[in-house]
Amino acid sequence: MTDILPKEVRAGLEEARKRDLRKRSRLRVMVGDEVYPILRFWEDGFALDADQVLQLRGLVDIYDGSRHLWQCLIIASEVEEGELICVMKRSTAALDRAPIDYVRDENGPVGYLPRS
Template sequence: MTTYLPKDVRDGLDAARLAELRRKNRLRVMAGGKTWPVLRLWRTGFSVESAVVPALRGLVDVYDGAEHLYQCLIVASGEEGGEMCYEFKRNTAATQTPPLDHFREPNGPVALLPR
């Protein structure tokens, strides 16, 4: 039994797989003021469509719809099956509030009242 598939069949299967990933994913990557769809996201990286997205490098932001998820420092790791894969060098979760520079007591006062 052979596992050889003609090139046009392989290309068709890859195109169908990429179309399915594009259709069902809301994730976006933003770099330099432009956004592109993310095909897959995993713990140590993500992938984008190599034919559509230019080579990314450095600091990017990852969004789920309008929600900012991560600010990441990335490096390209390789291309396979029409997907360009990137690995995180640093992956910081985005928060809605700035970080505190002191410990806030859980039962402490929220504000000071004047006398």
């Protein structure tokens, strides 16, 4: 159906589709000081707007609003139909506390009371 539409109308429809995807998605990728909205996200990759960024590789952080979700290593990115498709080699869940390197006792104390 879009083959019979004029080029300007198709470009307008594509821009409206991208704008709608950016509004609906809260996911963002942060690279240094730059922040880009994620249009689509799947298990081993995600898509960005190719008008905003043309190439992306290396270590990035993914946020849902202000909450840090993952730290990801991007190994490949290519532009397809106006979207930058990024493939992740790994994604590590971000924790709000340091990992422990010992087994915690289930019945151990939760905290200590100061001596009076």
